[in-house]
Amino acid sequence: MKALLCKQFGPPDTLVVEEMSTPEVGADEVLIDVHAAAVNFPDSLIIENKYQVKPDLPFSPGGELAGVVAATGANVKNVKVGDDVIAFTTYGAFAEQVVTGADRVIPMPKGGDYVTASAFVMTYGTTYHALADRAALAEGETLLVLGASGGVGLAAVELGKALGAYVIAAASTDEKLAVCREHGADDTINYATEDLKTAIKERTDGRGVDVVYDPVGGEHTEAALRGCAWRGRLLVIGFASGDIPNPPLNLALLKGCSIVGVFWGAFVKREPENNASDLKALFKLLGEGKLRPHIAGTYPLARGGEAIAALASRKVSGKLVITPREG
Structure with missing residues (x-):
């Protein structure tokens, strides 16, 4: 099988495509033929040894995929050979095949396509956990989304509307805001x-926003915190800007507001039943047409490094997907 490999830590242009042997399948594992694997911001970090997970070299990046079960271990009961599935691997998905634990695999919704399925759960799962659980976003509240044209940003726009909020999208170009x-x-x-x-003050008649969804960090975090209403909640999603901000905590005191961390990966491991309930709600919204994942482009495996670089540059609206089995 072919895989996009990180053989030395560095930027995306250091990645190479090489032949590898098919990985062995353990008793509690599943071998998946990968048809599509979404690119996420952690992919740009893990190849430069800047992510909290630090795999041994060489490895393939890619933590989210859709494909077909090719083999199962002796103890696996939740899926069978031939099933269409979605899986979360942390790394390893940018390859024609990948082995992962059965507990990281879920059935793919019927009628879906691999590209959309690969780009759905991590983005929308993170965002639903953030808005519905961590922020308890209520109907009629105002939601500000920073980096709103990115993958998780657009998910926050859509889910904010689905939950009944008034949504203000913030981004760096008029073209992104049109999306x-x-x-x-x-x-x-x-x-x-x-x-x-x-701008927040003007858009809210001086009241401020109830919830800030912040996957960007950097200079805009403090301004957004200052724009929070009384009892507001600022959701810390990530730091796509590369800068972890240090906002003055007296703002939280003066506004009676909360700074709330969102770590979906840990939530999935610690609260699997609650995550399963979230996914059921998300698939229902997807089936009703209330969620429309925006796929900005697909890339073959040989151009996987380009896809990671494009996402890291923050010039892309929506999600990028690598299709390992297409030339």
Whole structure:
């Protein structure tokens, strides 16, 4: 089988495609023929040894995929050979085949396609956990989404609307904001041309926003925190800007607001039953057409490094997907 390999830590252009032997399947594991694997921000970190998970070299990046079960271990009961599945591997998915634990595999919704399925669960799962669980976003509240044209950003726009919120999308170009409006944003802020704190105040008649969804970090976090309403919640999703901010904590005191961490991967491991319930709700919304994953492009395995670089540059709206079995 072919795999996109990280043989030395470095930028995406150091990745290489090589032939590898088919991995062996343990008693509690599943071998999957990978048809599509979504690119996520952690992929750009793990290949430079900047992620909290640090695999031994060489390894293939890619933590989210859709494909077909090719083999199962003796103890596996939840899936069988031939099943269409979605899996979460942390790394290893940018390959024609991958082995992962059976507990990381779920059936793919019927009628779905591999590309969409590979790009759905991690993005929307993170966001549903953030908005519905960690923020308890209520109908009629105002949600501000930073980095709103990215994969998780667009998921937050759509899920915010599905949960009944008034959604303000913030991004760095008018083109990105146009995509946000197509996915349901009620209002937009271009924080490259507008002062974010002032814009929040203007958009909310001075009240502020109830929830901030922040996958970006950097300079905009403090401005968004200053734009929180009384009892607001700022959700810490990630740091796509590369800068972990240090906002003054007196703002949380003065506004009676909360800074709330969101770590979906740990939630999945610690609370599997609650995650299963979330996924059931998400698949229902997908089936009803209330969620529309935006796939910005697909890349063959040989151009996987390009896909990771494009996502890391923050020039992409929506998700990118690698298709290992296509030339």
